[in-house]
Amino acid sequence: xxxxxxxxGIAVGLVVLIAVVAGVGGDDDTEETVSALEWAxxxxxxxxxxxxxxESIVDGVRSSGRAGSSGSESGAQSPQGRSGSVRTGLExxxxxxxxxxxxxxxxxxxxxxxxxxxxxxxxxxxxxxxxELEDAQDALEEDxxxxxxxxxxxxxxxxxxxxxxxSGGQAVAEAAVEDPELxxxxxxSRKCDLLAEEVSS
Amino acid sequence: MTSVDWFxxxxxxxxxxxxxxxxxxxxGIGLGLWGGVxxxxxxxxxxxxxxxxxxSAILIIIAxxxxxxxxxxxxxxxxxxxxxxxxxxxxxxxxxxxxxYVSYLLTILTGTSNTFFSIIPVINEVAYANKIRPERxxxxxxxxxxxxxxSSPVAAxxxxxxxxxxxxxxxxxxxxxxxxPASIIGILAMSIVMSRHGKDLDADKEYQRRVAAGEVQPxxxxxxxxxxxxxxxxxxxxxxxxxxxxxxxxxxxxxxxxAAEGGGVEPISVTPLIGMFMLAVAALILLLCQVKxxxxxxxxxxxxxxxxxxxxxxxxxxxxxxxxxxxxxxxQLLGDMAEQWPFMIAVAIFGVAALTxxxxxxxxxxxxxxxxxxxxxxYMIAMWTAVVGCLFLPAxxxxxxxxxxxxxxxxxxxxxxxxxxxxxxLQIAWxxxxxxxxxxxxxFFGDMGAAPTAPTTxxx
Numbered sequence: 302x303x304x305x306x307x308x309x310g311i312a313v314g315l316v317v318l319i320a321v322v323a324g325v326g327g328d329d330d331t332e333e334t335v336s337a338l339e340w341a342x343x344x345x346x347x348x349x350x351x352x353x354x355x356e357s358i359v360d361g362v363r364s365s366g367r368a369g370s371s372g373s374e375s376g377a378q379s380p381q382g383r384s385g386s387v388r389t390g391l392e393x394x395x396x397x398x399x400x401x402x403x404x405x406x407x408x409x410x411x412x413x414x415x416x417x418x419x420x421x422x423x424x425x426x427x428x429x430x431x432x433e434l435e436d437a438q439d440a441l442e443e444d445x446x447x448x449x450x451x452x453x454x455x456x457x458x459x460x461x462x463x464x465x466x467x468s469g470g471q472a473v474a475e476a477a478v479e480d481p482e483l484x485x486x487x488x489x490s491r492k493c494d495l496l497a498e499e500v501s502s
Numbered sequence: 503m504t505s506v507d508w509f510x511x512x513x514x515x516x517x518x519x520x521x522x523x524x525x526x527x528x529x530g531i532g533l534g535l536w537g538g539v540x541x542x543x544x545x546x547x548x549x550x551x552x553x554x555x556x557x558s559a560i561l562i563i564i565a566x567x568x569x570x571x572x573x574x575x576x577x578x579x580x581x582x583x584x585x586x587x588x589x590x591x592x593x594x595x596x597x598x599x600x601x602x603y604v605s606y607l608l609t610i611l612t613g614t615s616n617t618f619f620s621i622i623p624v625i626n627e628v629a630y631a632n633k634i635r636p637e638r639x640x641x642x643x644x645x646x647x648x649x650x651x652x653s654s655p656v657a658a659x660x661x662x663x664x665x666x667x668x669x670x671x672x673x674x675x676x677x678x679x680x681x682x683p684a685s686i687i688g689i690l691a692m693s694i695v696m697s698r699h700g701k702d703l704d705a706d707k708e709y710q711r712r713v714a715a716g717e718v719q720p721x722x723x724x725x726x727x728x729x730x731x732x733x734x735x736x737x738x739x740x741x742x743x744x745x746x747x748x749x750x751x752x753x754x755x756x757x758x759x760x761a762a763e764g765g766g767v768e769p770i771s772v773t774p775l776i777g778m779f780m781l782a783v784a785a786l787i788l789l790l791c792q793v794k795x796x797x798x799x800x801x802x803x804x805x806x807x808x809x810x811x812x813x814x815x816x817x818x819x820x821x822x823x824x825x826x827x828x829x830x831x832x833x834q835l836l837g838d839m840a841e842q843w844p845f846m847i848a849v850a851i852f853g854v855a856a857l858t859x860x861x862x863x864x865x866x867x868x869x870x871x872x873x874x875x876x877x878x879x880x881y882m883i884a885m886w887t888a889v890v891g892c893l894f895l896p897a898x899x900x901x902x903x904x905x906x907x908x909x910x911x912x913x914x915x916x917x918x919x920x921x922x923x924x925x926x927x928l929q930i931a932w933x934x935x936x937x938x939x940x941x942x943x944x945x946f947f948g949d950m951g952a953a954p955t956a957p958t959t960x961x962x
Contacts, residue, residue, distance in 0.1 A: 307695055307699075307926065307930075308926075311926075311929045311930060311933065314930075314933040314934065314937070315849075315929075315933055317937065318848055318933055318936055318937055318940075319845050319846065319848070319849065320845075321937060321940055322844075322845045322846075322847060322848050322877075322881070322885070322940070323844075323845030325877070325878065325881050325940060325944065343876070346669060346670065346873070347873070347874055349669040350666055350669055350870050350873050350874070351870070353665040353666060353669065354666075354866075354870055357665070392830055393866075396830075396833065396837075396867060397870060400837075400870050400871050400874045401874065403841060403871070403874045403875070404873070404874030404875075404876075407874065407875065407876050491671075492669065492670075495669065
């Protein structure tokens with residue numbers, strides 16, 4: 302088989318793939334008004350995925366901390382290893398939270414009396430979470446000669462990751478508390494149900 | 503990142519590509535040696551922290567090559583070639599299709615590409631003995647092997663993927679119902695093209711040059727092979743070892759447990775098991791097949807394996823050094839592209855896997871992004887198979903081992919970094935697999951982002 306024919310076929314296949322993906326995905330409702338149930342589904346799905354990511358990040362950071370206190374000598378257990386895993390955890394948490402901000406923005410505005418305020422509140426919470434993680438990252442980057450100060454900063458960074466993670470589950474429900482119609486949609490959404498189960502477990 | 507940061511990143515990337523280029527041009531252990539020079543430039547010139555050398559892959563190559571070389575010294579490879587040649591007598595080209603599926607199955611059962619190292623020499627010898635251009639079979643099998651990761655219930659990448667899509671009602675069975683049929687068709691399309699790819703050995707100038715120079719012996723006629731007395735026994739021992747790895751890979755419960763990082767215990771991972779079983783196989787062959795330990799290092803399989811090991815050491819270490827320092831920037835760059843143009847998400851997944859050579863990094867970073875962009879979870883599962891893009895650059899252990907095993911010179915790591923033997927099967931496999939996967943989701947899951955199986959409940 303002639304080489305160029307195959308490569309032309311591959312190029313055509315790639316174009317078809319991109320066209321198919323364009324056809325099936327990328328539902329962007331940014332600033333558009335959507336039904337309360339659709340909004341609830343989108344937002345709770347996004348927050349659920351984010352919580353899953355944050356859970357594994359928190360587990361990773363905590364387990365490196367536990368290993369560090371056990372006194373053995375692998376890389377992840379030394380102070381440098383511990384510092385490295387906290388930094389990596391922060392970077393991953395930031396990336397996951399930025400992705401969530403994008404997902405919440407794309408969910409649009411629920412078609413309820415307070416929908417716009419609720420969407421704004423939730424977006425603000427997500428952006429605040431990004432700011433907190435960025436601040437923690439900046440604090441870690443500052444120079445210090447003192448080991449105890451470095452440890453304090455590491456501890457504060459871990460605290461920030463855990464706090465942001467813990468706040469995520471409640472944020473959706475709290476944002477919608479003033480909007481009975483939206484609260485009803487949250488109860489009807491299977492994904493919001495799952496989120497509620499996750500938070501309470 | 504500032505423009506200076508981007509400039510430095512691009513410069514470091516060019517350094518990596520330049521030294522891979524020098525390595526593939528010099529060939530053999532030159533790949534590893536130039537990788538070492540690249541390390542010096544990255545660490546001393548750019549101040550990067552040294553990355554992790556590919557210790558696990560190197561140790562596995564040592565173990566697997568010891569077993570395969572011991573089997574060769576016992577005449578087992580000759581026996582396998584004879585059996586395969588008899589089976590393929592009517593249709594020798596069937597090897598182009600059988601070998602990739604065997605490689606794919608090995609990965610599904612063990613959850614790691616590392617098992618593939620054990621059958622690379624066998625695939626090469628069987629192809630060559632049947633006068634099949636080894637590149638067709640080796641390159642296709644290497645890609646099929648990597649594609650097996652997203653079809654394996656026990657792979658780490660699958661464990662990373664599942665929690666992300668479970669939220670949308672997709673469980674492990676759903677994921678495999680999408681990825682396995684799609685991959686089977688992708689491998690078939692790839693094998694059809696590869697079975698016609700390149701010149702036959704009789705017409706290949708590089709191969710003819712090697713034969714003329716005495717660098718490679720013409721293939722033995724299967725009927726004329728004289729078997730050593732314990733050839734069959736060595737094959738039985740070797741295949742029992744491979745089967746044991748597959749069984750332990752598939753059933754976590756029967757593996758010994760080790761202390762888990764976060765406390766408690768967990769099953770030992772498959773990678774050390776491969777090392778243990780393969781070294782034990784080599785020892786049993788020495789013991790039961792009357793092979794002298796001193797004969798093993800003299801076999802062609804042992805020599806090519808050692809070359810592959812050095813090549814992998816330098817090149818993968820250099821690549822990891824670059825990637826470890828720049829992974830976030832690469833993910834950000836391709837993530838921004840996908841945010842801007844969500845229809846490029848499959849290309850972005852492929853790109854992240856290619857530039858980080860990591861399937862799990864691509865899964866961890868790009869799948870949540872795709873879901874946040876509103877792409878249905880089922881479609882994301884179909885496109886997730888694009889993580890096979892980790893073979894885009896010739897810095898992967900299986901690629902290097904396959905190229906080194908092929909003494910005919912048809913399987914190459916390329917002259918311009920991306921023009922290696924694995925590129926064509928890779929491109930065919932990932933595009934067809936992703937397209938078929940999307941078709942499966944569209945037909946059977948009706949995915950528009952909603953959970954397919956979770957019932958809608960109303961809480962009072």
